[in-house]
Amino acid sequence: MQPYVVTIASEKGGVGKTTLATNLAIYLKALREDLAVTLFSFDNHFSVDQMFRIGSEKPRGTVFDLLLGRPLPELVATGEFGVQYIPSSLRLPELRPRLRDPSLLASLLGRSGLGGILIIDTRPDLDEFTANALFAADRVIVPVKDTPSLENTRRLYRFFEHHDLPKQALRILPCLVDSRIRYQDGPFENPYQLLKAYALNRGYRCMEGFIAKSPKVESLNTNPEGKVYPVLTHGRGTEVHLQLAHLARQVILDADACEDRRLDSWLRQEQDEIRRRQLEHRQRLERVAFRCLACGKALPTAGLEAFYLENSDGRLAGFVESPCLTDLVFSSVYRNRQGDADSGLRDMFLESALRSYFVLSGPEPDRLVFHRFDEDGRILSSKTLTTGGGFFGRSRPPLTQFWERLRDRLGDDDFLLLRRGVPGQAEDLLANRPYRDFCRTRQLVSMQLSSRAHD
Ligand SMILES: Nc1ncnc2c1ncn2[C@@H]1O[C@H](COP(=O)(O)OP(=O)(O)OP(=O)(O)O)[C@@H](O)[C@H]1O
Ligand SMILES: [Mg+2]
Known part of the structure; x- marks a missing residue:
């Protein structure tokens, strides 16, 4: 079976995409040890590598090689917490012209032999890389932290419409929500309720729950070792720990329920398209x-x-x-x-x-x-x-x-x-x-x- 692909995307920067992507991988693995969980990032901040790299081993390849068509098994490294990851690359901008067709990544992943769950972290931009990650996704989690970032979501919906992709794959997740804020007046008690209502009002679907803003979580990126520590091991006392666990459970349930994976349907569509083009070519030759x-x-x-x-x-x-x-x-x-x-x-x-x-x-x-x-x-x-x-x-x-x-x-x-x-x-x-x-x-x-x- 093809992997269940979860893309974390938002055009707004600093809404917690990378934190979410990396930690979600660890919680998924913690919830189900036998599940293959793979992760890579189109971001060039190397947070994925900092969190998962074991020792100072030189990577065998990076996401750059993945996009050039190198077989995935040659690139995937087994990292900390049993999470498989593909190291990041600074050379991605060179590949922009190659990725103009948003289906390239789906075609490569569909032939990769990968199973389990694949998480893709993206840059805060609906560029060629994000477009490819969206095109391949069974589920797109869109972290939003305020109304402007929620407004930005409209472009993701348009992308789905434009490419005739199922919009129910998109799910909003309020992130970096300050749970201390309480509204005195009005129908909403806190920012989470407000964001969720805004989202639903625009016809957007949401993941259950939210991810709170936590000083402890913020501090996990800053330490003398130059590592990025996970919430599971270093932030267990926070509410974010429970929220991430809840989110991971939802993702596992959704993945279990999703029998027709996006990569399967894309490969079928691609085969049909190849057959259609071959037929048209033959008909032209016959004419x-x-x-x-x-x-x-x-x-x-x-x-x-x-x-x-x-x-x-x-x-x-x-x-x-x-x-x-x-x-x-x-x-x-x-x-x-x-x-x-x-x-x-x-x-x-x-x-x-x-x-x-x-x-x-x-x-x-x-x-x-x-x-x-x-x-x-x-x-x-x-x-x-x-x-x-x-x-x-x-x-x-x-x-x-x-x-x-x-x-x-x-x-x-x-x-x-x-x-x-x-x-x-x-x-x-x-x-x-x-x-x-x-x-x-x-x-x-x-x-x-x-x-x-x-x-
Ligand atoms: N739940 C949280 N509580 C507090 N701080 C957080 C939380 N999640 C992320 N942060 C912090 O917010 C900042 C941005 O997070 P992150 O890098 O995950 O966002 P991003 O959306 O990936 O950013 P970019 O768009 O630049 O890639 C980081 O300093 C991170 O430590
Ligand atoms: Mg990021």
């Missing part, structure tokens, strides 16, 4: 006739040296071999520059074609326009060819003949978009990512051409 649209020659289904072409709605799709298209363009647009003498120019054209899109459009019956677009869908150049009759006294340019042969398969105001594939693997343009880029460019091209038509 394309492997025959050069210019010369009619049969083409292999792999190892293609060609341009891929589609019209504006994708009904017409196929390949034109690179030499054929180069001939068409050179004989029509760059005026008859065929032959060996121009092989340098042809090479240049083919090379630059890897970073361009070409468009053929016939805005009027006797006009064909050959455009070059950049990869961001901006027009770089346009050349107009007349389609009817002769062309400077010669026969009609081959490119216009090519256009006219396809014309009856095109709609009004239609265009053809062409993209050169990687040499020898042009068929890969039909794979999901390159095809998505192709379609995106097609949309940009379509917008530009129609705005030109209205100018």
